[in-house]
Amino acid sequence: MASHSNDTAAADAATSPALAIIVPTLDEGLTIEATLRALAPLAARGVEVIVVDGGSQDATRRLAAPLASRLAASERGRARQMNAGARLTRAGTLLFLHADTRLPEGADHLVAEALAGRHRWGRFDIRLSGRHPMLAVIASAMNLRSRLTGIATGDQALFMTRAAFEAVGGFPDQPLMEDIEISRHLKRQSPPACLHARVTSSGRRWENHGVWRTVRLMWRLRWDYWRGTPVARLAKAYRDAR
Template sequence: MVSIIVPTLNEEAALPATLRSLHALEGEKEVIVADGGSTDCTIAVARELGARVVQAVRGRGSQMHAGAVAAVGEIFWFVHADTTPPPHALRDLQNALMRPGVAGGNFGLTFDGCSLAAKQLTLIYPLLRILNLCYGDSGIFLRREIYENIGGFQPLALFEDLDLLRRLRRRGKFIHLACRMTTSSRRFKNRNFLLMWTEWTGLQLLYWCGADPNWLARRYKHVRTNGHQVNLSND
């Protein structure tokens, strides 16, 4: 079974499309919504649409880990609340994990909408994958055993995905599937794309140089927010 874990915080608008697309996938699965204290109708929407809800400490890393702890599947697949999968995602990720030496993987990514930022990032993302850079909105998947052995997601305010992937790659190959998730470009609305990209790149350089992710989140909280929570790399 594949446990699909969706972290949420005030996602009543985006969540229905995501949950319906996940339930429509063929294959044995469970859908867990790990909520970080929503004050809107997110929890009610999740339950109405057949997801199991887990309450967690706010923060994407903490929420995804809480979802993993509650999961019963042999495979964990982390999907953001504003992101929808390709039609055969379950089959594709299960086949990928059957390959020798594969520890985990992710999907390609398309940003929705017609904005210049969405188009540019859709073009840029394959180049980032060549550099082994990928983020949570691309649908990271791995086996439960490996997740538990590497310690899972940590309660970081920023770059929890990069932190997990750094440890995951020590356990085997991390593969990039060609089929694409589709994620919202809402984070770019009314924002200067060039300035945001420059700050985002700078933050990553600081992270790779050893800066504490929680310190980076406190100091640069304006760089990434969807109006509800600080998180730069995977809104």
Template sequence: MISIIMPVYNEEAAIGEALSGLLRNNNIEVIVADGNSSDRTVELAKRYPVKIIFSKKGRAQQMNAGAKAAAGRYLIFLHADCFLESGAIEAIKGAFNDGYAGGCLSCRINSPKIMYRLIEASGNIRARISKIFYGDQAIFARRDIFFKIGGFDDVALFEDILFSQKMKKEGRAAVLSKAVYASARRWERGGIIKTTFIYWLLTLGFYLRFPLVKLKRIYDEVR
């Protein structure tokens, strides 16, 4: 069985559509890991046949808590504002059957604007070359490997990059052609060029070892 872990915080606008879409799939477990939402996220999630757990706010902590509560042999980590292309779960199962330790899906941004096609292409090429994945690419991993490498590091930001670095040391990592569609809300709110430039600067800051807490403050301003 595959367990899909969705970390949420104040996602009342997205949670219903996200869960109804996932639950069209068979033989999956959906775990909503709430970080003390102050809106109706949990109330709305309770309308669906999902497991709801609670943890301290923080994406890494919430995803780790969800993984501990999961019954599946395979884990997928999916943001509430993302949805999977039809057939994506079967493709992930196929990757595990082929011996992959984990991986991610190809990212698509849910908007028709041409600029987003360039952002998608650059991100997917980067992922295929580096085997470093971002959280909005629907990272997946075998449960045993997830716990062997200690799950997601409890850091303010870039827990996804740190996890990818650890996972690819344990086995082959796949970047599948099936897509996960990410919301364009971050770019639409802050402007496509400005937001993309800030994300590039944040990533550069990570590799230059700037304090993650300071980078997180900048990230929150454009999220």
């Protein structure tokens, strides 16, 4: 019996992907196809690409279905969707990617190298696409702040070992700042690997709602979060401001 169990475990390990990329979506019909096509070289190397939709009313699911390794449905909420995606895979490493973000070339190798040593989790530097000249300044500030604090944002494509993910209980079930909170817990596992390679994320949030207005909003929300303001109240403030 023990031999059979060992053989089964070995077979599972042999067939499990080394890396799974989990993409939570909600009405991302304008971006999801390009995002998944950009991941095709990684998928060809055996990376599992899982799209977890939170109830899109547009063409997101139809466009994602032929391009993802798996397409799943979940309760709405980025944290819930990412946790649901993690449950669908046996991959030893998990990477959580926003639907409007592109990974750098060879991201799978970069992640594997980063986690081969003492690091159990990490993130990429970020570049914001768009026309406004302040987007480059905002991205640089995000990267510097992350290095100084050891806290990462979801825009920076968080990655971690499955063991680290499970040790902290996954993403907290909250409607906002789930990336900040999981970073706090992951810091107890190890310092983050802060990769200089850059993901490219859309600057549409800043441009659509006003760069300075969005910067002020995000800093105010972060400040209120650190002061202990209930997350539900912060999420409402974020929705009302959009």
